[in-house]
Amino acid sequence: MLSEEQRNDVLIVRVDEKRVDASRAPLFKDEMTRRIEAGHTRLVLDLSGVEFVDSSGLGAIVACLKRLGPRGDLAIAGAKGPVSRLFTLTRMDKVFRLHDTVEAAVAQMSS
Amino acid sequence: MLSEEQRNDVLIVRVDEKRVDASRAPLFKDEMTRRIEAGHTRLVLDLSGVEFVDSSGLGAIVACLKRLGPRGDLAIAGAKGPVSRLFTLTRMDKVFRLHDTVEAAVAQMSS
Amino acid sequence: MSVGMRLHIDSDFDKVALLARAVRALCAELLDAEAADAVEISLVEAVNNVIEHGYEGKPGRDVGVEVSVHPDRIVIEVVDQAAPMKSGALSEAASEIVFDETNIDSLPEGGMGLALIRMSMDEVEYCAAPGENRLRMVKRIPAPAG
Amino acid sequence: MSVGMRLHIDSDFDKVALLARAVRALCAELLDAEAADAVEISLVEAVNNVIEHGYEGKPGRDVGVEVSVHPDRIVIEVVDQAAPMKSGALSEAASEIVFDETNIDSLPEGGMGLALIRMSMDEVEYCAAPGENRLRMVKRIPAPAG
Ligand SMILES: Nc1ncnc2c1ncn2[C@@H]1O[C@H](COP(=O)(O)OP(=O)(O)O)[C@@H](O)[C@H]1O
Numbered sequence A, B: 001m002l003s004e005e006q007r008n009d010v011l012i013v014r015v016d017e018k019r020v021d022a023s024r025a026p027l028f029k030d031e032m033t034r035r036i037e038a039g040h041t042r043l044v045l046d047l048s049g050v051e052f053v054d055s056s057g058l059g060a061i062v063a064c065l066k067r068l069g070p071r072g073d074l075a076i077a078g079a080k081g082p083v084s085r086l087f088t089l090t091r092m093d094k095v096f097r098l099h100d101t102v103e104a105a106v107a108q109m110s111s
Numbered sequence C, D: 001m002s003v004g005m006r007l008h009i010d011s012d013f014d015k016v017a018l019l020a021r022a023v024r025a026l027c028a029e030l031l032d033a034e035a036a037d038a039v040e041i042s043l044v045e046a047v048n049n050v051i052e053h054g055y056e057g058k059p060g061r062d063v064g065v066e067v068s069v070h071p072d073r074i075v076i077e078v079v080d081q082a083a084p085m086k087s088g089a090l091s092e093a094a095s096e097i098v099f100d101e102t103n104i105d106s107l108p109e110g111g112m113g114l115a116l117i118r119m120s121m122d123e124v125e126y127c128a129a130p131g132e133n134r135l136r137m138v139k140r141i142p143a144p145a146g
């Protein structure tokens, strides 16, 4: 469900599913956790291919942020209409930086 | 459900419903019959706003043709994807002339 | 592996469009527009038949539609508790619509529903069990190109 | 005048997306994208809750969704036959999601579903009757401009 690309010290993780809902959130969390445990600390989560996230998907993203700990960094790129609205509605846009593009997220993270 | 416009001796009847199905076919037939009985003999049926017709809608169109009788003329304009496919599938494209636009239908009828 | 859902309406022609829209949405990602059109017309004709012939136009009776999505096909079953269609009606229905197009008075105004279903779907099967009839229609999902 | 239909799935998270797609299709012509999103997230959260909490994740149980379309509103009712939600849970659920964003460890990983529903719908009401629970959610259809 995920594909990845390393750019310098930033790992870009792209979600290849249209929906990150209760049926997918556990697998998403496992696959993200595996990457975090492998030592990646700066991640951009590319949600540009995702059309829908529910509270369990959002909860899994929050779990990843906690797992990363204080020295880690997790930015969101490409969240569209309903996905970006979920971040706003839950006030998680105060916690995660939302970027329109992966490039913008990587640039901000590298600076 | 219908709106109309007279151009010379041709009456253009536009269907203002997205679906002409079993719930709408009786009313459609009544409203068309009223116009035919009022003396209109050359009609263009504009289906460009219609997204779906079922066999009862098609049957109502055939009923109008019969009602018009041998001296009448009924052409179809603007039938889109599924609507034009229904005419083909039922071979009713051999009975009705299908035109892309109202203008083409009127031009052909006037010539 | 398949996933499925059931949809129900009362026997009311005004509600058939809701079924059609919902089922079409379930097909949208799996079928191209032409195949989705084929499913939609078949569903509508089958449900119309149940309301008109099965329930003889009486309101307040249940019409069920079971949709199951398999990797290679979509199966649509229309389920009713009406008197069954007379046996053989489906197989006797023409699989093509034939008429003399030069004789306007002979053109069909009805009787095209079952033929449309047979022309539009890949498999069609009717089972009348005591208390429940089931018209099963299958549309194959084309394998992805390449 | 209203028209309505019922949709059913088994208590299986894999099937919730089918419900969502079908219900969204029913809303598509009546609501703008933002309002349709609001209905979709509310429906999904409500159905997830029934599967996770009501049926405790057990498969093979029925989750029903009744959709009725009125001129001025869409009513979505999620119906289950599980043990009911404890009384007051809905009204006690925050109607806003509150946390200290500077304290990462305190961020919620769950418990946002009911709040999302309350924020997204115009009316929300829960009725637990013997044998059947019903979460009723209403979204108003804006009057056409002009
Ligand atoms: N669900 C049904 N229950 C009983 N009879 C049916 C049913 N569906 C079809 N029939 C019979 O088969 C005939 C042909 O149906 P169809 O091809 O759909 O055309 P139409 O409905 O326009 O008559 C109907 O006239 C009816 O006698």
Ligand SMILES: Nc1ncnc2c1ncn2[C@@H]1O[C@H](COP(=O)(O)OP(=O)(O)O)[C@@H](O)[C@H]1O
Binding pocket: A055, D045, D049, D050, D052, D053, D054, D083, D084, D085, D086, D089, D093, D109, D110, D111, D112, D113, D114, D115
């Ligand atoms: N359908 C239900 N049946 C039983 N309990 C429920 C139901 N829906 C919600 N609850 C209870 O309300 C709590 C809050 O639900 P919610 O806000 O959706 O968050 P979450 O599901 O993530 O816990 C749940 O943890 C559960 O205890």
